[in-house]
Amino acid sequence: MNAPRNKQGAKPTGKGASGSPVDPVLSELRPGQSLELLQELHILTRDGRLNQDSRRKLKQVYHLFNFIEPLLAELSADGHSPSLADHGAGKSYLGFILYDLYFKALSRGHIYGIETRSELVDKSRALAQRLGFGRMSFLNLSVAESADAAELPVQIDLVTALHACDTATDDAIAFGLQKRARAMVLVPCCQAEMAACLRQGKALQLSRTPLAELWRHPLHTRELGSQVTNVLRCLYLEASGYQVTVTELVGWEHSMKNELIIARYTGQKKRSAAERLRAILREMGLEQAMAARFGLQPVAVLGAEADSSAETAAP
Template identity: 80%
Template sequence: MSRAPSRADAAQAAVLAELRPGQSVELLKELHILTREGRLNQDSRRKLKQVYHLYQFIEPLLQELAQDGHAPLLADHGAGKSYLGFILYDLFFKPLGRGEIYGIEWRAELVQRSRELAARLGFGRMRFLDMSVADAAETADLPERFDIVTALHACDTATDDAIAFGLRKHARFMVLVPCCQAEVAACLRQTKALSLSRTPLAELWRHPIHTRELGSQITNVLRCLHLEASGYQVTVTELVGWEHSLKNELILARYTGQKKRSASERLAAILEEFGLAQALAGRFGLDQKE
């Protein structure tokens, strides 16, 4: 006679129902997404939901890259505790049997922890480098080319550094979720008085909260134009519902080789209109003399 499911059994079944097929429960425990008892708290559920949503966007790109026996190379910038990298490896790279993931993170203690976890799990094709995103493009410790560059919540200019890395490494795809962005807002604040006397549009960033919000919006628009001017087809969408994360904009870029001159021209015009050209033209691939 079979026993009726206990409350603990029901809770465990509910957790397993939220996991993707093939997902290692032990990995999620090691990442502290699941408790030792295999439970999900609300914060962990939110975190896992974000990574799974991003995985849904990345998986078809990896499938496309893996055709004809190719071994995909992926660089994960601002990797932090490498939730994304470990889950990508567990769900895709491990069963595929080829390809490598490089996690790039400047906090040495997180890099060491990730190295130890990868060794413990037998994830032999994961590499972790202790360096900033900006320095990664110059190091000899990385391959000359990467297929995919990801950056999940890389703060402020680290997303721009990830884009620069992707361009340098001829990435076929970039998958970016920008985080807190302060550089453009700081530039807008410096020129606010002049802008208010010059154009009524400066009312859009007269109040500090609007300065921050508009700075974030402008930053991502400039990034998209920079990618289009560099030969990428760009799609912008939401990562998850806004109730799960306020840093929710997802930029997907696919290399086509068709560099849009109009994107470069509009990028230059926006920088000029907002008084950002002198400070930021170089960051977005424009010669300040232009």
Template identity: 80%
Template sequence: MKPPKIAPAGAMSAIAPEIRPGQSLELLKELHILTREGKLNQDSRRKLKQVYHLYQFIEKLLLELPASDAGITLADHGAGKSYLGFILYDLFFKTLALGQIYGIETRPELVQKSRELAARLGFGRMHFLNLSVAESAESAELPERIDVVTALHACDTATDDAIAFGLQKHAQFMVLVPCCQAEVASCLRQNKALALARTPLAELWRHPLHTRELGSQITNVLRCLYLEASGYQVTVTELVGWEHSLKNELIIARYTGQKKRSAAERLRAVLEEFGLTALLETRFKQSSTGSEAATAGS
């Protein structure tokens, strides 16, 4: 197999000063950051900036992980074309002797394409699994522990499945960009008449557009509370500027082991206020019972 083409620093600068020394030119072309002629236009410059911006968030987390005999393990859920996994491997994992990246995707054609690209690039510690997020938690193809879990634009409840996966795999970090949060909005719709009779706050989701938007907001708030109740410190920020994507909320969860009782209590209170307590038996089951290790911290 012919080795992948990697340009020296001088050649990279000639193409574009933004591109880092040692990056795979073939990969950048596959991701449509470079044109087939090796050029970088204005649109691809914006895309490259977004890729680096996300990489910088995750790189800081990877550098915090202690050294181990197995190396770092990372699972990327709803991987799609696996652009995130490839960039992480190219910029971080490639120079390490150890460490594995697992791309989890339900579309077999994308999984196959990623496998072929990884083989061409010589990225031997990348693995691509044709599984749903929920199925991956029980798959023997993944190790018992995963250090970092990512899920970028994993649709609707796939983000919740990624959180459940991270809890089961004792992840040290989770990096989530939720998308298409429809489950809570559907529950709000079903209970709308009763809620309007019970409280004027139901006006917040009386109109269908507001139901959808409020459903998305509540979903992410519940996820953050659930993560805090499960022993994670949570940071919420913007991924990129809102002009690039409306689904732009980045949730970073760092495991501390401090399970917050107050977060579990607030989670239950929010669910009760919006008539969503059925979710305590599905999405947020663990936090409904509390924990002996829980702290009273807010």
């Protein structure tokens, strides 16, 4: 005879403190978590089940929440209403769960989901209205466009970008700098631009050394490009006054795009970080192509300015 199922559709297993059956699905969720939200996000099935893919997705978002919650607690101190911009929001898994687990109980603050696919923006707006998540807004914009969007406040406290592809992570950093963000939480993805630059420039200074083997094969070029890009991003953040921590998002078995960059604003700009950033660009033959992206003037521009100054000073 089959065991009875509870309202979530899962077979009860084990006993709780009161002696009542423990739902194995509910045991994986946070206290107070909205089951309706998880079903709408397709993390829970309609009969209340969690499949393996859903568990993986939920684990990623919960693990990221563990890093973001302390930042939100700091930003919410002294009655402040924290603002959060989630770039490349997609279906807004992160934004909705942050609202459900933190902002809803806080009763203040606002989340802005920024996404280029209009159909996903429309669905997120409808879901937020249906759930009564009134302090959520969804904007059909690119990350770059959002920096000057009238719908966003002049300052944003926390910027997140979970698997924002290629240069969208750089746009999210530029957005955070412009909005004077007090913290940024970034999980970069597929840095194709850097790999293309490496193939084109052949890392001029290193091409005559054994280090050229690091990008001889296309797969290695892609992986090296990803690694170098994230190192440059960290240096750029440090040069801009942020304290940076780099760690894993979750275990590699759950996601290959697994690097988590957490930046907190301290106001202490590291000159050495800017110097090392330029040195790496120079050594990799990338200074002309990518200096501006990381807040540095390209060599050609600096040289032109020097020539112009010399002509002006000449008798």
